[in-house]
Amino acid sequence: MIFPNILFFSFALLPIVTHSAPTTIVLPPTPQTLRECGTSSVVDLDAEAQVSYAISRIESENARPGENVSFAPIAPGATTIDVYVHVVQANSSLEGGGLSQSDVEAQIAVLNEDYDSTGFSFDLVDVNSITNPIWFHYVTNTEEGLPYATEMKAATARGSAKDLNIWTVGFSTVGTLGYATFPWNYTTDPTSDGVVLRFDTFPGINSGVYNLGRTATHEIGHWLGLYHPFQGKKILLLHPLSSLTFHLASSSGECEGNGDNVADTPRQLNATYGCPTIKDTCILAPGSDSVHNFMDYSDDDCLTEFTPGQIERMNAAFETYRAGS
Numbered sequence: 001m002i003f004p005n006i007l008f009f010s011f012a013l014l015p016i017v018t019h020s021a022p023t024t025i026v027l028p029p030t031p032q033t034l035r036e037c038g039t040s041s042v043v044d045l046d047a048e049a050q051v052s053y054a055i056s057r058i059e060s061e062n063a064r065p066g067e068n069v070s071f072a073p074i075a076p077g078a079t080t081i082d083v084y085v086h087v088v089q090a091n092s093s094l095e096g097g098g099l100s101q102s103d104v105e106a107q108i109a110v111l112n113e114d115y116d117s118t119g120f121s122f123d124l125v126d127v128n129s130i131t132n133p134i135w136f137h138y139v140t141n142t143e144e145g146l147p148y149a150t151e152m153k154a155a156t157a158r159g160s161a162k163d164l165n166i167w168t169v170g171f172s173t174v175g176t177l178g179y180a181t182f183p184w185n186y187t188t189d190p191t192s193d194g195v196v197l198r199f200d201t202f203p204g205i206n207s208g209v210y211n212l213g214r215t216a217t218h219e220i221g222h223w224l225g226l227y228h229p230f231q232g233k234k235i236l237l238l239h240p241l242s243s244l245t246f247h248l249a250s251s252s253g254e255c256e257g258n259g260d261n262v263a264d265t266p267r268q269l270n271a272t273y274g275c276p277t278i279k280d281t282c283i284l285a286p287g288s289d290s291v292h293n294f295m296d297y298s299d300d301d302c303l304t305e306f307t308p309g310q311i312e313r314m315n316a317a318f319e320t321y322r323a324g325s
């Protein structure tokens with residue numbers, strides 16, 4: 001029981017934010033060096049955005065602590081999901097959120113690649129460009145932004161529970177990259193169903209580490225019923241410039257519990273940032289952290305996989321809550 005105190009004092013000089021999902025996190029600024037890009041089609045991130053990109057894949061989501069939805073997994077089938085993309089822009093410039101048809105198609109291609117092993121494929125049905133600076137700037141999954149999100153979704157959503165609506169916005173006032181609804185939310189709140197993404201998380205749009213389109217891959221994982229591999233844990237966000245991890249915490253009992261309800265994702269205490277070679281926050285439990293899993297927070301180029309258990313859960317969730325609609 002002395003370990004938490006040791007940890008606290010050991011890391012007292014590092015900014016640490018402790019929180020419970022799904023609160024939106026505001027982290028302190030930190031010096032960054034980002035890749036430069038000379039291509040004019042790339043959005044140059046302002047200082048505030050650079051901080052939020054470089055620190056974390058911050059998001060606010062609908063997962064509630066203690067929400068523990070579980071069901072029998074099933075083997076992957078062959079499911080094609082119709083996708084409606086709503087490009088909400090402040091203006092038609094790229095900086096204003098004005099993604100092109102080819103930008104959207106590039107994102108769909110990433111999804112089809114990342115979900116290749118899952119049984120799901122994505123068919124782009126329509127791209128709908130909407131100029132609405134209010135929605136672009138103020139939609140979030142927070143108390144302040146939800147009324148705008150509700151209005152936006154009600155005015156534009158297409159299809160039914162089995163169809164995927166994606167909205168791209170600016171999230172200008174918070175460090176959010178995206179958020180999603182879960183399949184079991186559909187029955188009680190069908191009009192909120194779908195995924196909202198910061199527009200410059202689409203492939204090649206921003207100059208940071210979340211620029212390969214895998215924020216969409218991650219959020220659609222939630223839309224298909226997946227949690228984070230560190231779900232339900234006491235999330236300790238460590239300063240991203242530190243390579244230290246909370247090895248000692250695994251002896252404190254915090255690694256117990258159902259986690260993400262997927263048997264083959266090892267127990268994990270906190271989110272991953274960057275792309276560490278070695279990270280194991282629950283050393284007394286089998287396996288190391290899911291650094292390369294699409295449902296962790298690692299850099300886009302670090303994310304490569306869903307586990308067989310996650311694939312079975314997604315297929316079961318789709319069959320249970322979305323198919324047949």
Ligand SMILES: [Zn+2]
Nearest residue numbers: 059061218228
């Ligand atoms: Zn997430």
